[in-house]
Amino acid sequence: MIVDKLGRRFRNLRVSLTAACNYACTYCVPDGKRLLKARNELPATDLLNAVVLLQQATGINKVRITGGEPLVAPRFDDFLLGVMDLELSDVSLTTNGQLLLKKKDVIAESGLKRINISLDTLNPLRFKQIARGGDLETVLSGIDSMLDLGLRIKINMVPLRTQNLSEILPMLDFCLERGIELRFIELMRMGHLLHSSSFSTDFVSMETLLEVIGEQYEFTRTNAPYDSTAVRFHIPDKGVFGVIANESEPFCRSCTRLRLSSDGYLYGCLSSINKHYIGDLLTSPPHLVLPGLQDILAKALGDKKLAFQGEVTVMKLIGG
Numbered sequence: 001m002i003v004d005k006l007g008r009r010f011r012n013l014r015v016s017l018t019a020a021c022n023y024a025c026t027y028c029v030p031d032g033k034r035l036l037k038a039r040n041e042l043p044a045t046d047l048l049n050a051v052v053l054l055q056q057a058t059g060i061n062k063v064r065i066t067g068g069e070p071l072v073a074p075r076f077d078d079f080l081l082g083v084m085d086l087e088l089s090d091v092s093l094t095t096n097g098q099l100l101l102k103k104k105d106v107i108a109e110s111g112l113k114r115i116n117i118s119l120d121t122l123n124p125l126r127f128k129q130i131a132r133g134g135d136l137e138t139v140l141s142g143i144d145s146m147l148d149l150g151l152r153i154k155i156n157m158v159p160l161r162t163q164n165l166s167e168i169l170p171m172l173d174f175c176l177e178r179g180i181e182l183r184f185i186e187l188m189r190m191g192h193l194l195h196s197s198s199f200s201t202d203f204v205s206m207e208t209l210l211e212v213i214g215e216q217y218e219f220t221r222t223n224a225p226y227d228s229t230a231v232r233f234h235i236p237d238k239g240v241f242g243v244i245a246n247e248s249e250p251f252c253r254s255c256t257r258l259r260l261s262s263d264g265y266l267y268g269c270l271s272s273i274n275k276h277y278i279g280d281l282l283t284s285p286p287h288l289v290l291p292g293l294q295d296i297l298a299k300a301l302g303d304k305k306l307a308f309q310g311e312v313t314v315m316k317l318i319g320g
């Protein structure tokens with residue numbers, strides 16, 4: 001097992017099924033171009049094989065399927081069914097929810113238990129301005145369809161000072177009424193935001209968020225697992241919400257995440273530009289595969305930082 005000085009090891013794998021996305025969220029895709037894939041995306045069988053090998057090499061036992069938008073990838077069905085057949089302690093999916101109605105049957109067939117759906121606003125016009133693709137009603141129907149299936153749902157919202165600050169409480173009410181855990185993601189200095197003034201203009205800190213929520217609700221901080229990304233709060237008789245506080249309270253020192261991009265690169269840290277290609281290893285003679293992977297994983301673990309600094313890497317390329 002590869003472990004660093006802080007006791008960090010890889011336990012959670014995020015697989016980006018494709019870099020293509022049917023949205024072009026202002027904070028993620030500055031040029032507004034949708035559906036752009038990475039140049040050499042690996043076939044589903046290679047990505048699945050990579051998951052099996054990473055499981056053997058590092059003891060990874062949790063996999064999140066993400067993107068880009070994973071549901072636009074033609075290989076989504078095969079990959080989901082394949083991953084669900086592996087002996088993993090947890091499989092989850094992160095999606096913008098636009099295609100959930102279309103994928104309801106395969107999700108039911110797969111036995112998936114939990115899903116994260118990204119939604120930044122309940123206002124249809126605002127939705128179009130932020131996501132620059134899709135429509136709100138379809139996402140809301142998709143959320144209902146997942147509730148019908150009995151999936152455990154978390155909704156991810158990125159609060160942006162100039163765009164959806166007034167929707168923090170309506171979004172929280174929407175989630176509490178449905179037994180959904182809302183997770184506010186502090187805006188991260190990724191991609192174009194690393195060197196853009198729009199980061200500081202739009203950034204909403206955990207402190208500000210809690211002030212806004214405190215106007216309506218009393219809440220207390222609750223325990224979160226050791227390597228959780230979120231700080232969690234309990235509102236008595238109502239439910240729970242979380243904050244992924246990359247800036248205010250970074251979780252880098254207990255980070256166990258590893259990312260695999262759709263074009264076959266491993267990323268050990270969001271705050272590092274380093275990436276490690278494993279596409280060719282997947283077709284190497286079997287006796288070379290695991291040692292080769294161990295070398296690469298040691299390098300990827302060495303990329304982990306002590307605090308979140310952001311990077312020019314675009315979230316949709318590496319699997320948010």
Ligand code: SAM
Nearest residue numbers: 028067068069094095096118156187188315320
């Ligand atoms: N398309 C899927 C979705 O929308 O959930 C998965 C990929 S998306 C990159 C994953 C998450 O990253 C979304 O919740 C999105 O809001 C978030 N995200 C992207 N760029 C971000 C940034 N700069 N800061 C904070 N969150 C970001």
